């Protein structure tokens with residue numbers, strides 16, 4: 305019976321060194337292979353790739369096993385949705401064309417089985433971080449994208465990979481939960497609940513898996529990441545559960 309909805313984020317495929325990146329890719333492929341029997345929808349909630357940019361005629365090398373498995377899922381009729389993350393916001397139509405995937409720029413409000421889901425990668429939300437919010441609007445601008453595409457891919461992707469490594473070094477490795485009043489995605493969710501009702505918020509980006517009840521009818525799930533945690537969420541029509549993938 306194909307009736308489950310799966311959510312995962314922050315695979316960061318392509319993070320060096322290559323050996324661990326390949327091992328991670330194979331872990332993800334194993335998970336996709338396991339869920340293909342009962343999945344009807346798959347939501348990849350951002351930062352699937354550590355860097356992604358679609359040039360007019362060129363896409364970044366790599367990820368062939370991952371793409372192969374996604375193509376198999378797509379061909380089985382599973383609807384795949386990619387959210388743009390802060391590492392892979394430059395998706396311009398290739399994944400729609402190859403996988404029939406839907407690409408979501410920011411948030412997606414979803415209704416399934418009478419429940420309301422608010423889904424977003426999680427970058428640039430909540431209080432503070434004005435430097436990143438500015439950068440995000442710049443990186444997403446047509447001008448920035450046009451200029452970047454003028455660089456030879458060896459140069460452009462080289463710069464991007466160094467930038468990505470640098471931002472990871474700056475964040476200091478594995479993240480930890482800051483507490484309910486200091487987690488900005490929880491603050492953001494609370495703000496949203498003043499204007500509308502949602503049963504579930506689903507985010508990525510934080511790299512900390514959590515499942516927090518905000519009120520009797522609302523929970524916030526952070527999907528974690530696949531470098532250390534290998535966590536995902538599944539909706540079975542009645543329950544949303546945060547799980548850890550163990551092959």
Ligand SMILES: [Mn+2]
Nearest residue numbers: 351389390509
């Ligand atoms: Mn992110």
